[in-house]
Amino acid sequence: MKTLYKNFRLYDGTKDMTLKEGLFLLVEDGRIKTISSNISEAADREVDLHNNFLLPGLINMHVHIPANGFPKKKETDQKKLAKIVNSSRFTQKVAQKVLCNGNVKTQLLSGCTTIRAVGGVGHIDSMIRNDIEKGKIVGPRLLVCDYAVTVPNGHMEGTVSVGARTPEEFVSYIQDNVKNGVDWIKIMVTGGVLDAKVKGEPGEMKMTPEQIRLCCDTAHKLGKKVCAHVESPQGVEIALENGVDCIEHGAYMTDKAISLFKEKKAYEICTLSPAIPLARFDTSVSHAQEIVVYNSEVLLEGMIDGVKNCLKNHITVGLGTDTGCPFVTQYDMWRELEYFHKLCNVSRKEALYTATLVNASILGLDKETGSIEEGKAADFIVCEKDPFEGFAALRKLEMVVARGVEYAHPQIKKNAECEAALDNFMATL
DSSP: OEEEEEEEEEOOOSTTOOOBOSOEEEEETTEEEEEESOOOSOOSEEEEEEEEEEEEOEEEEEEOTTOOOOOOSSOOOHHHHHHHHTTOHHHHHHHHHHHIIIIIHHHHHTTEEEEEEOSOSTTHHHHHHHHHHTTSSOOOEEEEOOSEEEOTTOTTBTTTEEEOOSHHHHHHHHHHHHHTTOSEEEEEOBOOSTTOOSTTOTTOBOSOHHHHHHHHHHHHHTTOEEEEEEOSHHHHHHHHHTTOSEEEEOOSOOHHHHHHHHHHTOEEEEOOTTHHHHHHSOHHHHOOOHHHHHHHHHHHHHHHHHHHHHHHTTOOEEEOOOBTBTTOOTTOHHHHHHHHHHHTTOOHHHHHHIIIIIHHHHTTOTTTSSSOOTTSBOOEEEESSOGGGOGGGGGSOSEEEETTEEEESOOOOOOHHHHHHHHHHHTTO
């Protein structure tokens, strides 16, 4: 099947992208065959995009599939729920179906044609990925870590991570994930904002250097890179010293950390979305306790400082949302781009480049996706307004195309409370 797309304005996702007009895009069997101002080859169908903007599908580097991020009127016992889900093959399949029809499909219809899931319940994420690849269910290109590895009482232990007590258990958990075909290994090096017990300490060390080294050595021997939840300067240094390839979240950047990033050729994944509601929303909206507000502000300012220093020192920075945290939905990747632009002082061109081709390169997929180029997968989105005048243009899409499959006028069920609170904050930037 050959489809010819015409009458669009193109931002191709490359580093030096400029607005291009008067082009045709020919897609054959899910791949971009030709981009040209004159295509004589016959197509099976033509699609007029009515002078809308066409750009690469977004890549979200930090997603937790089990949660939707909607505010809760009543807290649930997440550990108990995770235990029930993992109790049998039947409950796993039920959870898989619910998540596929909800959160996973929402990521795709919101414009994320590729996502990386960095902590889930058991092996459900890889089950979802496998069914997407087989064409059994609708979803984006999905890379998975399955459950993360930590220590007892470590970050998210008992929900999306498991706590290892002995060296043998660390090795066993990583081997188990690799056996189930994960793409990355995730470890929880430090604590987080919601489990901090002291003001100013959102990233208390949980794993020892020896445990980090064991996890990284085991993963690397099995051909997998390691990403790590880290929320303190000390944590960044120790994680990089002991083999971590990709720092999730980050913190204030020390000279030592900069040197380690360069030496190890490691990456930083910027996730501003989860810290903003807890740090900057009125507590009548966020319902956050004083210690959480304080530590969230420390984390937010630390991440911004870390990202700016990474960019200044030519260290690769990617973008993700940490979807599933409070007020961080499965459909708001566009907000992360706008935060990156306004809080980290990067141009909107650089923000889009980061959320597409840079993220693809971190995943080793830059030959496959991340930009609109001949030979790559047909992963793109279409919007009515110019995204370089504001990424809110991406909140309502005219079309999503993922590996050549079209989703015209995608409809997403949104949470009104989230939308109002996030829009109010966005208006202050």
